[in-house]
Amino acid sequence: MILDGLKIANNRNELLKEKIEKEINEGLKKPKSVIILVGNDPASKIYVNSKIKASAKVLIDTELIELSRETSEQELESLIEKLNNDKSVDGILLQLPLPKHLDEKKFINLIENKKDIDGFTIVNQGKLFQNIDATYAATPQGIINLLDEYKIDVKGLNAVVVGRSQIVGLPIAKMLIDRNATVTICHSKTKDISFYTKNADLIVMAVGVAGMLKAEMVKDNVVVIDVGINRVDGKLYGDVDFENVSKKASFITPVPKGVGPMTINALLENTYKVSRLNNNKK
Numbered sequence: 001m002i003l004d005g006l007k008i009a010n011n012r013n014e015l016l017k018e019k020i021e022k023e024i025n026e027g028l029k030k031p032k033s034v035i036i037l038v039g040n041d042p043a044s045k046i047y048v049n050s051k052i053k054a055s056a057k058v059l060i061d062t063e064l065i066e067l068s069r070e071t072s073e074q075e076l077e078s079l080i081e082k083l084n085n086d087k088s089v090d091g092i093l094l095q096l097p098l099p100k101h102l103d104e105k106k107f108i109n110l111i112e113n114k115k116d117i118d119g120f121t122i123v124n125q126g127k128l129f130q131n132i133d134a135t136y137a138a139t140p141q142g143i144i145n146l147l148d149e150y151k152i153d154v155k156g157l158n159a160v161v162v163g164r165s166q167i168v169g170l171p172i173a174k175m176l177i178d179r180n181a182t183v184t185i186c187h188s189k190t191k192d193i194s195f196y197t198k199n200a201d202l203i204v205m206a207v208g209v210a211g212m213l214k215a216e217m218v219k220d221n222v223v224v225i226d227v228g229i230n231r232v233d234g235k236l237y238g239d240v241d242f243e244n245v246s247k248k249a250s251f252i253t254p255v256p257k258g259v260g261p262m263t264i265n266a267l268l269e270n271t272y273k274v275s276r277l278n279n280n281k282k
């Protein structure tokens with residue numbers, strides 16, 4: 001069965017829109033996020049545009065600030081500080097990757113925690129790891145929302161996460177542990193990934209290698225979550241050999257229309273959340 005991320009995300013976005021609409025009628029301000037895009041990476045532009053479109057549909061205002069590839073550290077720093085201090089701005093999203101001369105960690109952590117709709121700052125990441133309510137990273141949160149919507153209970157499952165990034169692999173592993181899965185994290189130096197995946201009830205692929213998870217690497221009835229977005233000759237592929245793995249899987253996400261739209265939905269839900277915390281200060 002295909003886990004229809006697009007449909008679920010659309011449903012959740014519709015509910016969010018109704019909630020925001022009602023609050024606007026009651027006199028509250030629209031939530032507002034600012035997206036900072038440095039340089040003109042074509043993939044980043046596509047993602048940013050889809051975030052702006054999705055925001056408009058749920059009545060969240062967005063402002064896009066495009067900076068040149070040559071933006072200095074000083075310029076980016078003062079922009080983030082200005083947005084931190086602007087009470088009309090609820091959320092700030094610094095689109096990654098940044099050009100090489102700009103240190104991503106440094107700038108992400110300049111964003112005020114309460115405006116960090118990505119959940120990427122040290123404090124918000126730390127709050128996830130200490131089970132304190134916060135904005136959590138959108139892709140792992142979106143995956144959990146998708147599993148919840150399909151009532152897939154991960155308790156007691158052998159879960160294998162392939163990929164150990166700060167923004168997907170590590171936080172999804174933590175979220176799955178919290179839901180009582182037994183989690184193994186594999187990565188580029190793992191000797192034999194299929195040793196782990198063959199015994200897995202749930203696999204999260206988040207590495208960025210097109211078609212890496214093959215049918216012979218999984219058991220029957222596995223649940224497969226594909227976070228990969230790999231563009232090959234203009235076509236989009238996940239990290240899973242979908243055609244063959246889908247024959248063995250009980251549930252599987254497609255690419256596109258799987259995790260991607262759920263990520264955007266989680267970002268919108270985070271934006272709404274921070275805006276309502278910020279509201280009394282406007």
Ligand SMILES: Nc1nc(=O)c2c([nH]1)NC[C@@H]1CN(c3ccc(C(=O)N[C@@H](CCC(=O)O)C(=O)O)cc3)C=[N+]21
Pocket residue numbers: 046047050093094095096097118138229236255256257258259260261263264267
């Ligand atoms: N600060 C920051 N926050 C992010 O959340 C962030 C980021 N930087 N940098 C890049 C990644 C990537 N990302 C995606 C979001 C949606 C889709 C998405 O909706 N994809 C569509 C397909 C879109 C297409 O055709 O390319 C789908 O899967 O159906 C994909 C990728 C968010 N990211």
